[in-house]
Amino acid sequence: MNQYQSKQITVQAISVLNALELSKNDWSKLPGWFKKHFQQGNILIGAKEILVSAKGFNHWARVEHVILNHCNNSLEVIKQSDFDEKFDLLDGEDNAN
Secondary structure (H helix, E strand, O other): OOOOOOOOOOOEEEEHHHHHHHHHHOHHHOOHHHHHHHHOOOEEEOOOOEEEEEOOEEEEEOOOEEEEEOOOOOEEEEEHHHHHHHOOOOOOOOOOO
16 A cells, blocks of 8 residues: 655645734735735635635635635635644744734
């Protein structure tokens, strides 16, 4: 039987809680990729959740989720606990969560 290992990837990310707070209080501090997806209609911001168009489907991202922006500019929504398990903050980067 063949064995496989997942590929290492680097993503940009923001927690939904942080995105909701910044969208209400300080739009300028949101990441550029987030604002670009918003302008393109891929992200719609509600009062307590964010609608994200990702991989051909719409996903409701709630406060327990993180929105990922992959290197190919595609979006993904995952639970914060899964994000914490799969990703580490790169040295020298600001934590957007």
